[in-house]
Amino acid sequence: MTHALIIGGGIAGSVTAIALQRVGIDATVYEAHTTPAHEVGASMGISLNGLAALRTLDAHAAVRDAGFPVPRGDMWLGNGRHLGAQDTGTPLPDGTLPVVIRRSDLYAVLRQEAIRRGVPIHHGKRLAGVEHRGGRVAALFDDGTEAVGDLLIGADGIGSTVRSHVDPRAPRPRYVGLIGTGGITSEITPTSEPGTMHMVFGRRAFFASMVSPDGGVWWFVNLPRAHEPSGTDLTAITGPEWQQRLLRAFTGDRSPAVECIRATTPDYTWFPMHDMPPPRRWHRGRVVLVGDAAHVTSPSSGQGASMAFEDAVQLARCLRDRRYPGDAFRAYQQLRDGRVGKVLAGARQVNRSKSATGVGRVLRDVTFPLFMRRFNTPRAFAWLYDYRIDFDRPVDDAASVGRGTRRVLADVRRRTR
Ligand SMILES: Cc1cc2nc3c(=O)[nH]c(=O)nc-3n(C[C@H](O)[C@H](O)[C@H](O)COP(=O)(O)OP(=O)(O)OC[C@H]3O[C@@H](n4cnc5c(N)ncnc54)[C@H](O)[C@@H]3O)c2cc1C
Incomplete structure (x- = not known):
């Protein structure tokens, strides 16, 4: 053999x-x-x-069975504009839907x-x-x-x-200019139903959240950062300091980000993103x-x-x-x-x-809805x-x-x- x-x-x-x-x-x-x-x-999605x-x-x-179903994706701009829903594919013959699961x-x-x-x-x-x-x-x-x-x-x-x-x-592996972290809170009243991942392309950063069947809110963020930070750079900043930075990054966006971040114990694990x-x-x-x-x-x-x-x-x-x-x-x-x-x-x-930041972000906010209308069939x-x-x-x-x-x-x- x-x-x-x-x-x-x-x-x-x-x-x-x-x-x-x-x-x-x-x-x-x-x-x-x-x-x-x-x-x-970290939480992750497993698609169909x-x-x-x-x-x-x-x-x-x-x-x-170890995760929970999240069959819908809804995308927004930080200014509250709805970009559209994302197709997540055809359920499997036994009814299985895409899931979110802890890594x-x-x-x-x-x-x-x-x-x-x-x-x-x-x-x-x-x-x-x-x-x-x-x-x-x-x-x-x-x-x-x-x-x-x-x-x-x-x-x-x-x-x-x-x-x-x-x-x-x-x-x-190449650093893609973003760092990520996330958390789970059961300290807030969810404003949406379980089953949808809400993704918000905000003014300064990206935020996503979804509600689990037990009413907890699972969220994650991606923050732009030009140069790849080392592990020491990331841990040199305390949890409460990171929390303040996150709150500043999402202030002014129309999303549940600020509420989620405030309601979650600030013990973040940060990871630089690569491809x-x-x-x-x-x-x-x-x-x-x-x-x-x-x-x-x-x-x-x-x-x-x-x-x-x-x-x-x-x-x-x-x-x-x-x-x-x-x-x-x-x-x-x-x-x-x-x-x-x-x-x-x-x-x-x-x-x-x-x-996207500065002019790039403004351009993004103008072109993104057009792009979605044209290509998000x-x-x-x-x-x-x-x-x-x-x-x-x-x-x-x-x-x-x-x-x-x-x-x-x-x-x-x-x-x-
Ligand atoms: C924060 C984060 C969020 C993510 N979100 C998603 C998501 O939503 N959906 C998704 O599909 N993917 C997601 N991913 C990607 C996904 O986690 C990886 O693609 C996946 O884990 C790859 O699996 P792997 O087994 O190839 O690598 P790993 O899971 O990294 O496993 C590699 C294993 O090899 C071992 N190893 C390393 N070197 C050696 C060695 N020399 N000898 C013996 N063993 C060794 C390691 O200890 C490890 O156990 C995410 C990744 C991260 C970091």
Whole structure:
């Protein structure tokens, strides 16, 4: 039986192990952290394309049930102008809708699902190097131990060590000019019903909120900041100081931001936002990349996890249907990189709108409603949210992305250099 070494026990690692098991490949996960409970508690959305990918593995119900449904997106300008509702796709045949979930819960549910299906997960195993040995591949860990398998899957996230092995000249994660944080409060009376994410492109910053079924308000913000702050820069400012800055950023906007921020304990976790187009090659020899190790679409896309799920499922199909790993990896990259590039390009547009200041912001407020009227048609996002992978269908090279999408990818790569 083929044995795969999966480096990274995050979101992509667990789902890839499940997907490989489905096609008869035995996988072991090696995670750098010494304990399972290392994920930070930001909230994230899982869209229908991602849930559909999990459904092909019978793994979507656990994720759906650990979050709550948010099937509508409503967009506003800070001056109170309604921009429109965002299409979130066709519900799955069993009625599943897009969900919002804590990142830590998503991580825990997927990990549990992998363990339940018999996937071994070893902690405290930080990959330090990769060696090809004849027809096999070895993972060398920083504790001096090693593991040998037939394939090695880099699911080691944005700072991937495996990516450096696959392509030392791969693009690096690029700061997108925004920092983010969020919170949850049950101290205010919600002014909207559960099920809608309200997104406000404000005068100085971006704010989003939604009401959970128990009446709590989940919110997050993106603040423009020209230069990437270090972790120390962010923690040098105390929680109450950040709270004052946030209140100043949202004063004057017509949104629930000020009320939410006042009502939430100011113990923020800040994260600078990044993106990264996929490298020109996602694979080398018996080694291949999935999830954030292969591409970072930035949190504004709401697609990082969903792209990881799609990667896992497509990689498994390709390995099932191609005799040699190199052929399987080529088919997998062909199926994936145009789509990922398109998601990344869309998120860059959103990021530009979020970080507009001065004249740029005025222009945005004039052109955004026109843009929305012209392009936000009910099916505008069908290519994204209604994307369904037919797991049982043999992989067909002709099914890879079209020339238009490939052009978008080339453009995204060019603009990252
Ligand atoms: C604040 C925030 C909000 C987001 N919001 C959304 C959203 O709404 N919707 C969405 O779909 N996505 C969102 N994303 C993106 C999403 O979280 C990522 O795309 C997703 O976590 C990628 O999963 P991954 O498994 O590839 O990487 P990770 O989840 O980062 O997992 C990588 C794992 O590899 C391990 N590792 C790293 N290096 C090594 C090594 N050398 N050896 C062994 N193990 C290693 C790490 O410890 C980690 O466990 C958001 C991201 C952030 C930061």
